[in-house]
Amino acid sequence: MPMKLPKTLNSLYKEIIRQLQKSGIDSADLDARIIINERTALDLSDIITKPDAMISDNCLSKIQNDINYRVAGKPLSRIYGIQEFWGLPFKISKYTLDPRSDTELIIDITVKRIPKDAPIKILDLGTGSGCILISLLSEFPNAVGYGIDSSIEALKIAKENAILNNCEERISFICCSWFEAFKHNDRDFNFDLIVSNPPYIKNQEIPVLDIEVREYDPILSLNGGDDGLQAYKDIFPKLNKFLDHGGFALFEIGYDQEEDVMRLAEDAGFALRSVHHDLAGNPRVVDIYSGDK
Ligand SMILES: C[S@@+](CC[C@H](N)C(=O)[O-])C[C@H]1O[C@@H](n2cnc3c(N)ncnc32)[C@H](O)[C@@H]1O
Numbered sequence: 001m002p003m004k005l006p007k008t009l010n011s012l013y014k015e016i017i018r019q020l021q022k023s024g025i026d027s028a029d030l031d032a033r034i035i036i037n038e039r040t041a042l043d044l045s046d047i048i049t050k051p052d053a054m055i056s057d058n059c060l061s062k063i064q065n066d067i068n069y070r071v072a073g074k075p076l077s078r079i080y081g082i083q084e085f086w087g088l089p090f091k092i093s094k095y096t097l098d099p100r101s102d103t104e105l106i107i108d109i110t111v112k113r114i115p116k117d118a119p120i121k122i123l124d125l126g127t128g129s130g131c132i133l134i135s136l137l138s139e140f141p142n143a144v145g146y147g148i149d150s151s152i153e154a155l156k157i158a159k160e161n162a163i164l165n166n167c168e169e170r171i172s173f174i175c176c177s178w179f180e181a182f183k184h185n186d187r188d189f190n191f192d193l194i195v196s197n198p199p200y201i202k203n204q205e206i207p208v209l210d211i212e213v214r215e216y217d218p219i220l221s222l223n224g225g226d227d228g229l230q231a232y233k234d235i236f237p238k239l240n241k242f243l244d245h246g247g248f249a250l251f252e253i254g255y256d257q258e259e260d261v262m263r264l265a266e267d268a269g270f271a272l273r274s275v276h277h278d279l280a281g282n283p284r285v286v287d288i289y290s291g292d293k
Pocket residue numbers: 096097098099100103125126127128129130131132148149150151154176177178196197198199200220221222
């Protein structure tokens with residue numbers, strides 16, 4: 001049984017860290033701060049400036065519950081239903097992937113390449129919580145975006161996130177499989193930028209993923225088929241029809257998929273392509289330029 005939580009802020013902070021570390025949670029310090037922030041009216045600066053601030057029994061009981069869930073493998077984002085991405089808040093549910101910081105590389109590449117005031121049209125394939133598209137719209141005030149997902153439940157959350165982040169008037173969500181809803185010759189559906197973090201885990205690897213992933217991220221957001229490449233195989237052959245001349249597409253990939261995904265892009269006729277690496281040095285985003293139209 002964990003010891004009873006101390007009632008003063010700094011001791012509480014240390015005890016949360018102790019319980020989380022004992023269970024092997026690497027992010028114990030950060031998690032302790034998030035828990036305190038979420039469950040009390042206090043934050044990190046108060047831990048330093050008001051170490052003896054008293055915490056109510058009601059808060060302590062909620063905090064102990066949170067620690068117990070966290071120790072059992074539930075991510076804090078799933079406990080509180082919210083995750084930060086690109087510095088913005090995103091609601092999440094059991095129907096949406098928990099946004100990952102590695103995916104922010106897509107936003108980073110785009111803001112370095114496109115002028116801030118450009119009136120670009122963006123398509124996000126497999127939008128989930130909407131984190132990629134909404135973050136891009138927050139960076140490009142004259143941009144409009146379409147978010148596609150085959151999960152209507154995920155799209156409900158994405159719409160809430162568009163409202164939460166004040167871009168609902170520049171965004172349209174469509175429930176379909178990849179390009180299914182678009183006609184090839186419709187000028188409305190020609191994009192300057194196509195982004196996607198598709199499902200790319202091999203289905204036989206899903207049962208051995210970390211508990212945070214296999215138990216809490218929806219299977220539809222993970223399952224890339226037998227070889228993990230199904231989404232790229234479905235999307236790439238149609239990609240050029242929907243990319244405007246001079247446009248480009250950014251696809252997140254798994255750490256070991258660079259060769260396969262680059263080959264699939266080449267097979268689909270894309271001669272100009274490159275790979276960007278994440279902070280850990282792994283290949284993370286495949287960058288594809290539109291071919292001659
Ligand atoms: C890895 S998640 C990415 C979610 C979000 N873009 C992110 O980066 O956090 C993949 C998303 O693709 C959606 N998806 C899976 N198959 C799809 C399909 N055939 N057509 C459209 N969306 C699909 C899933 O529902 C899920 O929301």
